[in-house]
Amino acid sequence: MLHRSAALVAVLIALAPASAPAAERDPDWPCVQILVPTLSPGQIWSGDPIDGKAEDWRDIPGMEPVLKRILNRRADAEQEEEAIARFADGLGPDRNAALTALFAGAFDALNRDRSAAIAAIHRYAHQQRELLDSIDKALTRLQELPADAPEAAALKDDIAWRRRILDDRRRYQSALCDQPVKLEQKAGRIAREIAARLD
Secondary structure, three states: OOOHHHHHHHHHHHHOOOOOOHHHOOOOOOOOOOOOOOOOHHHOOOOOOOOOOOOHHHHOOOHHHHHHHHHOOOOOHHHHHHHHHHHHHOOOOOHHHHHHHHHHHHHHHHHHHHHHHHHHHHHHHHHHHHHHHHHHHHHHHHHHOOOOOHHHHHHHHHHHHHHHHHHHHHOOHHHHHHHHHHHHHHHHHHHHHHHOOOO
16 A cells, blocks of 8 residues: 555645745646736737727727737747738738737737636646545545455545546646746737837
């Protein structure tokens, strides 16, 4: 039988973020990346302020398909650049306002997607902790039982099954943690491409 403390230490090490001091850790944030709940446009955008402009794109003809193309998660940097350049080339005297509206709409959508990704990570980590707690309780109960007790055999099977689930789910952690990063990178790329075309 696995010793309870050894089993718990192994799982906790796998779940804990490596970069944050223990006192500052969010128990429902398992990623190595520092948690930044919401992006600020000022971090990536050098144009005019976009406060209150997230829906301005709706009033600009031809912008919706451009937004859809650049927000497509399958679009690579070259496709994003091509869509932005084609749109910018067709703009008239309100060029800066239109480009600002394009960024505002893209930033709003990407920030919402990023928030959803962060919420999914929190749910994942919370579920992992609940599963870990259930293993802890089962191990505690197992230590209280005689080795040949019928309940002991069932508990061992249950613990093994729960640990397999824990390990299987842990394999998805890296991919989950990468999602907010990819969205941040996409927002940065789009901001640079649009800003480069401002007058």
